[in-house]
Amino acid sequence: MTKPPSFLSKRRTMLMAAVAAPLAVAGLGRAAAGPAPKTIRISAKKFQFIPAEVKLKRGEEVILELSTQDVLMGFSLPDFKTRADLVPGKTQTLRITPDKTGEFVFLCDVFCGSGHEDMSGKLIVT
Known part of the structure; x- marks a missing residue:
């Protein structure tokens, strides 16, 4: 039987997801804009x-x-x-x-x- 993740581990995972999502969207926006002038x-x-x-x-x-x-x-x-x-x-x-x-x-x-x-x-x- 595996141990359930600790409160801090869950919090860290949620925080990383909250930061990663906007960065991923921002990166997609730059790629779609085309090459640099x-x-x-x-x-x-x-x-x-x-x-x-x-x-x-x-x-x-x-x-x-x-x-x-x-x-x-x-x-x-x-x-x-x-x-x-x-x-x-x-x-x-x-x-x-x-x-x-x-x-x-x-x-x-x-x-x-x-x-x-x-x-x-x-x-x-x-």
Whole structure:
């Protein structure tokens, strides 16, 4: 004949089940959400963006990691109503999900010197 489980053993089992159930549900939710968004690094320096051309797919979420080492700059993607201030030595992140196809200009919108007017890049969405 086996001994009945003690009160503490029953309590421990119930507590573990109460904690495990929400964690299991949370894990299923993450798996169903799909893959993590792709990260694209864009560096700004007098008077260019590197890379100057970025290719994305319509409807696919991406994270843009923006940085500069020179001076304060801006990043503006007007067709997607997106912008950020770029501070030397810091990384700024923007999440975008392109909802239209075509070629779109991104540019520096903070005056950064005599070549500022030509500082732009191209976002190509297919």
